[in-house]
Amino acid sequence: MIKVAFFDIDGTLLPFGASHLSNDCARALNALQKNGVKLVIATGRPLSVVPVFDNVRFDGILCFNGQMFFANANLRRYVNNDSLVDLARFEQMRQETVYQILVGMHYDDAPVLLPATRQTKVTYWCDYGLDVIPKDGGKDQGLLRVAHHFGAEPSETIAFGDGLNDLDMLRTAGIGVAMGNAMEGLKNAADYVTRTVEEEGVACALRHFHLI
Numbered sequence: 509m510i511k512v513a514f515f516d517i518d519g520t521l522l523p524f525g526a527s528h529l530s531n532d533c534a535r536a537l538n539a540l541q542k543n544g545v546k547l548v549i550a551t552g553r554p555l556s557v558v559p560v561f562d563n564v565r566f567d568g569i570l571c572f573n574g575q576m577f578f579a580n581a582n583l584r585r586y587v588n589n590d591s592l593v594d595l596a597r598f599e600q601m602r603q604e605t606v607y608q609i610l611v612g613m614h615y616d617d618a619p620v621l622l623p624a625t626r627q628t629k630v631t632y633w634c635d636y637g638l639d640v641i642p643k644d645g646g647k648d649q650g651l652l653r654v655a656h657h658f659g660a661e662p663s664e665t666i667a668f669g670d671g672l673n674d675l676d677m678l679r680t681a682g683i684g685v686a687m688g689n690a691m692e693g694l695k696n697a698a699d700y701v702t703r704t705v706e707e708e709g710v711a712c713a714l715r716h717f718h719l720i
Contacts, residue, residue, distance in 0.1 A: 570654055
């Protein structure tokens, strides 16, 4: 029995560049929630840039590739869009906890990033989108903590994704679903490959597993 469902955003719930859930996807998610399954966003994004959907109320948001969880998914969010660097603020931020570093480079070049570190690792969600996170972090660890929060075993979860930062999460979930537009490495590791995000892959998979 599935109790918690985890969904990546970009390339999974939404086509890249989009900001609104399709009507079919929203209907499927609401039906899943009505059937007693908790809905959790699992993204590499910080909370400040996670979209607020007006047609689905998620039960939680897992941010920074599993580093932070917000049980109230409808918190008001603020983001600073200033492009100028405030040096005083930068020095202050250096003393704060760093949950994740976003790097724009091809994943083939990732090994040059961390040759002298032992506490971090690289995960990537597209060819030129790399995230540096703690070595013991990742969406899989976030899934385990959130499943426990909702009183579920890992075997009672389903997870959807398209990038290799979703790989460990799909392997840890009871059912791991790769989108039809997913990176090949993710498809090879998934329990099921659904249609693309543009072809309503999330809704199709939920119907396939008789969850809605």
